[in-house]
Amino acid sequence: MAFERLTLSLMTASVLGLAACQQPLPNQANDQTRQGAITGAGVGAVVGVLTGDDNEERIRNAAIGAAVFGAAGAGIGALLDRQEAELRAQLGSGTVTNTGSQLVVTLPNDILFGFDQASVSIASQADLRAVATSLNNYPNSTVNVVGHTDNVGDAAYNQDLSERRASAVANVLIASGVSASRINIVGRGEDQPAFTNQTVDGQARNRRVEIIITPNQ
Known part of the structure; x- marks a missing residue:
């Protein structure tokens, strides 16, 4: 029994390793559907292994979990x-x-x-409305x-400025029809920093607002 459990653990680790390391095929750099399916299958296999009472049931549940979670992952990848x-x-x-x-x-x-402002420029509002349309x-x-x-x-001033700017962007999205209940406002x-602050170019690129869209499972 100990050997069987060890075998299942190794199988699970192998599936997760493949899911984490798999790269898109050539000419599929922007296609996340395949990657989502692989990752979902790995997660499903783990869930299946952990929910069985004996070795046979674990193997069966791992196969079912891989199929179900793999399909869900593929769907999310295609949507993205x-x-x-x-x-x-x-x-x-x-x-x-x-x-x-x-x-x-x-x-x-x-x-x-x-x-040093936190009011969204008129020129940028068209882009934010486009994002809002996509979110809707x-x-x-x-x-x-x-x-x-x-x-x-000053770090405290920068923190406050980042919060006010994130809030300003969120307000444009909400005014464009996006439900406020979907939006979280965060100041970092x-x-x-995404780039070095040791250069003027790096500093400029670090001054940014990110809109992170996460599909609900």
């Missing part, structure tokens, strides 16, 4: 692929990153705001609006 493509077509500025489980829309602060077209998700700054100036201040 479609929404990503639409956002890329609609946005005039900013970037869209598809992680396989989330979409991250990154908008630079120098586009969104004037210097794909309503089954949670949205984190996260403000970031560089490390220039200077604590999570």
